[in-house]
Amino acid sequence: MNELALERKPSILRELMKNHATASKNVVFIGEGLPHPETIPFSEVSFTLKDGTKKVFTGSELVTAINYLPTQGNPKLVQKLREFMDRFHAPLRWEDRDVIATAGSQDGLSKVIEMSLQKGDAIVVADPVYSGLASNVRPYKAQLISAQYRKNGLDTVEMKDKLTAIWSSRSKDVKIPKILYINPVANNPSGHVISDEQKREIYEIACEFNLLVLEDDPYYFLGFQDELPKSFLSMDTENRVVRFDSFSKIFGGGLRAGWMTGPKEIVRIVEMHMQVSVLHASSLTQAIVLQILEEQGWDGFLDYTKNVKEFYRKRRDQMVALADKYLTGLNNHIFRLWFFT
Ligand SMILES: Cc1ncc(COP(=O)(O)O)c(C=O)c1O
Numbered sequence: 001m002n003e004l005a006l007e008r009k010p011s012i013l014r015e016l017m018k019n020h021a022t023a024s025k026n027v028v029f030i031g032e033g034l035p036h037p038e039t040i041p042f043s044e045v046s047f048t049l050k051d052g053t054k055k056v057f058t059g060s061e062l063v064t065a066i067n068y069l070p071t072q073g074n075p076k077l078v079q080k081l082r083e084f085m086d087r088f089h090a091p092l093r094w095e096d097r098d099v100i101a102t103a104g105s106q107d108g109l110s111k112v113i114e115m116s117l118q119k120g121d122a123i124v125v126a127d128p129v130y131s132g133l134a135s136n137v138r139p140y141k142a143q144l145i146s147a148q149y150r151k152n153g154l155d156t157v158e159m160k161d162k163l164t165a166i167w168s169s170r171s172k173d174v175k176i177p178k179i180l181y182i183n184p185v186a187n188n189p190s191g192h193v194i195s196d197e198q199k200r201e202i203y204e205i206a207c208e209f210n211l212l213v214l215e216d217d218p219y220y221f222l223g224f225q226d227e228l229p230k231s232f233l234s235m236d237t238e239n240r241v242v243r244f245d246s247f248s249k250i251f252g253g254g255l256r257a258g259w260m261t262g263p264k265e266i267v268r269i270v271e272m273h274m275q276v277s278v279l280h281a282s283s284l285t286q287a288i289v290l291q292i293l294e295e296q297g298w299d300g301f302l303d304y305t306k307n308v309k310e311f312y313r314k315r316r317d318q319m320v321a322l323a324d325k326y327l328t329g330l331n332n333h334i335f336r337l338w339f340f341t
Contacts, residue, residue, distance in 0.1 A: 001269060005115030011275035018070045037063045047288060055291050065287035071275045073101030073259070074286040080293055081259050087298050088220075089234040089243070091261065096239045098267040100274070101259050103281045105218045105244035108260035110136050111270045111277075112214060112242055113179075117142060122177040124163065124211060126154050130188045133181050133216070145177055149192045156201045163209045180211040185229055186219035193223045196230040203235050211240070218246035218258070221305035224313055239263045247289055250308055255285045 013032060020029050045065055046056040057065045064074065072078055081099045085091055102108040109132075117123070117140045125133070127146035134144070145166065147159035166174050182202070184194040194202070206213045215232040223229060233243040242262030247255060258281075260270060274280060296304055 001115055001266075002118050005269050005273075008115075008269060008272045008276075010272055014071050014275035014279065017068060018072075021070045021075055032068065034068055037067065040066055042066070045284065047291075049292070049295065053295055055295075057287060061287070065284050067283060069280045069283050069286065071100075071271050071280045072098075073281060074283065074290060077101055077286045077290040080290055081261075084245075084293070084298075085233070085261055088228065089231045089261075091233050092237060093239065096264055097261060098264045099259055099261045100267050100271055101257070101281045101286055102244075102270075102274075103256040103278060104248055104253075104258040105216055105246040105260075106132055106258075107256070107278075107281070108242075108244045108258060108270060109133070109214060109216055111273045112260075112262075112266065113137060113140075115269050115273060116179060116212070120175060121179075122166070122175045124159065124177050124180040126182055126187065126192075126194075128187075128190050129181070130183050130216065132188075133183075143174055145174075149187065149190050153192070153198045154194055154202065156198060156205065159202070160205050163205065167209065177209075178212060179214060180206050181214045181216065182232070183216045183219075184232070185217055185223040188219075193225055193229065199230060199232055200235060203232055203241075206240060207238055213241045215241055215243040217243060218249050220245065221302075222249060222309050222312060224309070224316070233261060242266055250305055251289065251292060255288065256282060257285045257289045 016029070017032055019027075020032060020034075023029070040062075042062070044056050044058045044062060046054060048054045073081075078099060078101060081101065082094070085099065091097055100108070102111075113133075113136050117137065119140050120143070121140060122143040122145050123137060124145045124147070127144075127148050129144065129146065137144075145159075145162050147162070148155045163177070166176060180202070182194070184199065186193060203213070205211070213232050213236075217231065220231070221228070231243060232241045240263070242260060244258065244260050246258035248258065251257065260267065293301060
């Protein structure tokens with residue numbers, strides 16, 4: 001963590017909000033500045049899913065959906081997200097980890113970068129790297145130590161060789177990197193999926209060179225392989241993975257709904273950052289997402305994401321076919337590079 005992060009202290013009012021969420025009804029809170037529900041202009045908020053299921057928030061559900069929340073998130077959603085992680089990633093040792101609801105994966109990612117990076121630091125990345133990460137670290141004048149994606153995956157030999165050279169030369173020109181950023185499924189922009197086997201190799205490299213792994217995985221359910229991949233989080237025996245998940249690509253990007261799972265201390269520092277920035281991710285969005293997850297159940301959620309994946313698979317196939325038909329002899333190598341099948 002950098003100096004800025006270490007200097008952060010909990011916000012007293014936001015800490016009080018945690019008690020508010022769990023307090024009994026006869027506790028009167030006078031310090032939090034909560035607008036009184038009677039002054040709110042709606043009597044209900046409703047939405048309808050495509051299968052016709054309608055949800056109406058009224059009464060206390062409406063209040064939860066539109067009033068302030070604890071920074072970590074709607075407690076029921078936070079619990080659901082832990083179940084989600086158990087169901088799909090089974091992380092080891094929850095007692096060392098935590099989750100926090102964020103306004104999308106980019107929100108958590110940028111906050112972790114902001115609290116860990118210092119000017120001129122080096123970061124290990126897979127090339128081509130997500131432009132949102134590159135833009136984020138640009139003001140830090142960060143040096144990107146990159147390993148190339150090749151046709152059969154990420155060049156882990158290149159990654160290890162570069163790290164070995166940096167550690168052994170101890171040159172003043174390149175700092176020892178602390179962070180490995182990776183977008184392992186359907187990498188933006190190249191579409192590459194890192195195999196489970198390669199993930200194990202990369203995880204070993206991270207352990208050997210003491211790297212914090214930032215696993216930015218908004219496309220986890222949409223990679224074109226048949227089986228869901230193993231995540232870095234699922235293989236994390238050393239509590240060095242921070243995973244960023246998102247509902248953007250499956251429920252809608254404008255909801256700004258995501259979450260972060262990682263070492264307790266890091267989640268806490270992000271929470272303290274949110275306590276003084278957005279306060280918490282949107283209550284209404286969290287209520288909607290929670291409702292959808294409850295409605296679908298885990299099997300329904302999986303079926304739903306499979307359909308989304310198939311939708312994109314068809315469009316990918318059509319696009320490749322059209323590129324082959326109309327662009328052959330022109331610049332079709334660009335398409336081949338970006339849409340590995
Ligand atoms: C790799 C990657 N990370 C993060 C994001 C941002 O996702 P979110 O909407 O969850 O912030 C995107 C969106 O395109 C992305 O491709």
